[in-house]
Amino acid sequence: MNPNADTLWPGPRWALAVLLAVLGMLGPFSIDTYIPAFAGIARSVGATPAEMQQTLSAYLFGFAFMNLFHGALADSFGRRPVVLSGIAIFTIASAGCALSETIGQLVFFRAMQGLSTGAGIVVSRAVIRDMYPPAQAQQVMSQVTIYFGVAPALAPIVGGWLFVHAGWHSIFWFLTGVGAVLWLANFKYLPETLDVSDRQPFEVKHLMRGYWQIGSSPRFLLLALASGIPFNGMFLYVLSAPEFLGTHMGLAPTQFFWFFVLTISGIMSGAWLSGRLAGKIAPKTQIRHGFVIMLTISVINLAANLLFDAQVSWSLFPIAVFGFGWALMVPVVTLLVLDLYPERRGMASSLQAFVGSSANGIVAGIIAPLVMHSTIGLAAASLALMCIGLVGWIYLHHRWPEIGRSVQA
Numbered sequence: 001m002n003p004n005a006d007t008l009w010p011g012p013r014w015a016l017a018v019l020l021a022v023l024g025m026l027g028p029f030s031i032d033t034y035i036p037a038f039a040g041i042a043r044s045v046g047a048t049p050a051e052m053q054q055t056l057s058a059y060l061f062g063f064a065f066m067n068l069f070h071g072a073l074a075d076s077f078g079r080r081p082v083v084l085s086g087i088a089i090f091t092i093a094s095a096g097c098a099l100s101e102t103i104g105q106l107v108f109f110r111a112m113q114g115l116s117t118g119a120g121i122v123v124s125r126a127v128i129r130d131m132y133p134p135a136q137a138q139q140v141m142s143q144v145t146i147y148f149g150v151a152p153a154l155a156p157i158v159g160g161w162l163f164v165h166a167g168w169h170s171i172f173w174f175l176t177g178v179g180a181v182l183w184l185a186n187f188k189y190l191p192e193t194l195d196v197s198d199r200q201p202f203e204v205k206h207l208m209r210g211y212w213q214i215g216s217s218p219r220f221l222l223l224a225l226a227s228g229i230p231f232n233g234m235f236l237y238v239l240s241a242p243e244f245l246g247t248h249m250g251l252a253p254t255q256f257f258w259f260f261v262l263t264i265s266g267i268m269s270g271a272w273l274s275g276r277l278a279g280k281i282a283p284k285t286q287i288r289h290g291f292v293i294m295l296t297i298s299v300i301n302l303a304a305n306l307l308f309d310a311q312v313s314w315s316l317f318p319i320a321v322f323g324f325g326w327a328l329m330v331p332v333v334t335l336l337v338l339d340l341y342p343e344r345r346g347m348a349s350s351l352q353a354f355v356g357s358s359a360n361g362i363v364a365g366i367i368a369p370l371v372m373h374s375t376i377g378l379a380a381a382s383l384a385l386m387c388i389g390l391v392g393w394i395y396l397h398h399r400w401p402e403i404g405r406s407v408q409a
Contacts, residue, residue, distance in 0.1 A: 009131065010105030017143035019189055020127060023083065023120040024144060026182060028092065030113055031059065031238075032155035032260065034171050036253035038242045042408035044168060047103040049242075050369060055103075055110045056239060057365030062346050071255040071350025072123040072210065076202035078128070079123050079346075080192045084183060086119025099174035117230040118353060125349045129338045130193035135279035142275030143332040146268045156241075157257040164253070186390025200344065210347050219400055220340055220348070221355070223265035225392035226287070227333040228356025230294060232363045233386040234263065235320050238371035239364050248391055249312045259316050266320035270327030283332040284397065289328075290329025291390050297321040298383040303375070310375040322382070 009016050034041070042052050063409040093112035100106040100353070128140050128198050163172045200206065237244055237259075245251045270290070277286055301318035336344045337352045352376055373378030395401065 004195065007314045008019075008193055010063060013136075013140060014143060016131070017140050019185070020124040020140075021146075022182065023142040023190075024087055024119050024124045026061065026087070026178070027180070029155045030090070030094070030117060030175055031056070033159035033175065034168070035238075035241050036156050036160035037171055037254050038170040039246075039253075040163055041106070041168045045101065045103045045106060047106075051103050051107075053364065053367075053369055055107050057361050058107045058111040058359035059114035060112040060357055060364050063118045064354055064361050066199075067122055067350050067353040067357055068119045068211075069350065070119045071126065071344075071346035071348065072200075072207055073202075074123050074126060074194065075346035076199040077133040077300065078192050078194050079127055080186075080190055081118050083123050083186055083190060086123075087179055087183040087186065088114035091176055091183065094172050094175040094179055098169045098176060114220070118357070119379065122349045122353050123346065125334060125338065126346045127190075127193045129335070129345050131194075133234065134335060134339070138278035138335055139275045139332050140399050141334060142271045142278065145271035145274070145331060156260050158255045160256060182402035194346075198343065200347075211351070214341055214344065214348055215362065216352050217340065219396065219403065220337065220351070222392045222396035222399075223333055223340070224352045225339045226389045226396065227330050227337070227352065228328040228389070229359050230291075230326055230358060230386045230393070231330070231378075232359050233298065233382040234319055234326060235360060235387065236363055236368055236371075236378060236382055237319050238263075240378060243372040244375070244378060245374075248310055251312070258312075259319070262316050262320040263323050264374040265310065266323035267327040270324040271331065274328050274331045282405055283336060286332050287329040287393060290325045290327075291393060292324055293325030294302040294386050294391060298379075298386050303382050305359065305376045305379040315375065322386075332404070345395035 018360065038049075038052050041047070042049065070082055070086070090113055093109045093116060096109035096112065097106060100109060110149070125141070128137050128144070131137075132140055158174065159171050162168075162174060192373075241259065243254060244255070245256050249259075251258070274286065297318050304314065304318070332350065334349075337348055341348050367381055367385075371381045
């Protein structure tokens with residue numbers, strides 16, 4: 001924690017949470033905004049559904065790759081330069097997407113977007129822990145998750161409206177404007193929270209030592225699996241939204257927002273409860289509650305899809321409950337990751353995001369295209385992805401029972 005934290009942000013805590021949340025929202029917002037326009041973009045550039053799916057996986061793999069470096073750069077040069085550079089590149093890439101005339105150009109600029117947006121998510125986590133002790137950090141992390149949840153709910157509404165009224169290019173021009181405004185806001189308001197005394201030398205040997213120290217730690221890897229992989233049990237449905245909502249549910253692109261509103265309501269409710277529980281119950285207890293909720297609803301969802309034909313009246317609610325369980329436990333797991341290596345919080349945040357976003361890319365490029373044509377396949381894959389994280393947490397709990405045992409102030 002920065003020793004001068006009290007003087008770095010004179011405003012209320014919620015205002016910093018809003019700034020960091022908007023910073024972190026850029027990634028999911030740029031994913032979900034153009035999903036309602038998938039079919040229109042495909043017709044415009046002459047792309048197949050499989051090729052359009054690669055615009056998602058290119059973004060996610062770019063995001064995953066650069067996540068290896070955002071945190072290390074932020075540990076060496078400070079939080080502000082990394083954030084401002086990332087937003088600037090995102091803004092340029094968004095304009096490139098708007099000007100794309102072929103699927104190849106669109107994939108390239110989507111990859112550029114992915115390479116840049118991770119800076120916001122990775123660095124915002126490190127900023128929170130720079131500024132607050134554990135219990136307060138969990139409360140702020142939960143507030144960020146609440147605000148963060150607004151983006152995927154608003155994005156398809158905005159994207160669907162822009163697509164219908166102004167064409168798909170307007171979606172990416174809109175993102176260009178969002179990037180420009182966000183850059184100006186962070187240039188003016190975001191404090192530099194990394195104390196000079198805590199900066200790590202930017203040397204290859206030192207960086208490799210840090211990557212090896214964290215990346216070879218079983219505790220880190222298991223915590224990263226526990227936080228990153230279950231998310232894909234819900235994210236799978238987001239990635240498959242054109243098929244799941246359009247084909248299976250029979251919804252028009254402008255109606256997709258119902259799915260996102262329900263899902264994000266679940267996430268926001270779980271994050272709110274996580275903040276309320278900060279400092280009151282042991283972290284491992286809260287994590288257990290989250291996994292119990294996710295496991296129970298995943299089994300119910302699979303059973304319902306096996307027994308009944310999927311209908312809008314009930315098919316969207318299990319995903320929202322899943323999001324509630326995930327948001328209840330993920331702020332706690334993230335703080336446990338950051339506190340494993342206090343001197344390398346940026347790098348730890350980077351590697352945690354790398355694990356999660358690599359899984360996102362695999363789900364987007366391989367798993368989603370395989371299962372999105374069947375509601376049973378989607379439910380089964382969602383349960384399987386959640387179980388990977390659950391097994392990781394159970395083994396961690398068995399091997400290192402002291403992790404997350406005590407309530408932190």
